[in-house]
Amino acid sequence: MKHAAGILAFGHHLRRLRRARKLTQEALADYAEISRPTVQRIEKGQAAPTLEVLLSLALVLQVSLKDLVDAPGITPKESELRAE
């Protein structure tokens, strides 16, 4: 998977947002209408959510899409890409 570091950074950010709202993975999955294993894989950086799922997550977590993806380290540096 390309951008593994960015995808993992997103997963960690999502986990922080979820926990700040005292939601379990199960509850987040239910509200966002995705499966719990999908939430788990996203939080571990093992799956890259689609824009459709990102929009569902933003809605459930009551943040804008912009804030949802604004995780430290999420935007790849060009140097990082060149190294792949």
Next chain:
Amino acid sequence: MKHAAGILAFGHHLRRLRRARKLTQEALADYAEISRPTVQRIEKGQAAPTLEVLLSLALVLQVSLKDLVDAPGITPKESELRAE
């Protein structure tokens, strides 16, 4: 597809960013290592890119992920979701 309006808003925003950089769909596709039909479908709101593709697009367009997704009308309103 859920969030069709948000996904279309993203497509239009992507098209604006691409054109502002004087890139053809073909060039954007090449640099981002995705197919030209994929770019086309994303710009038309017919496909929801994954976070992996979003990160590639941000890199090619030289914007942060946050700015890439910051399209007017992209974040769904709760009323919109309830109406679906």
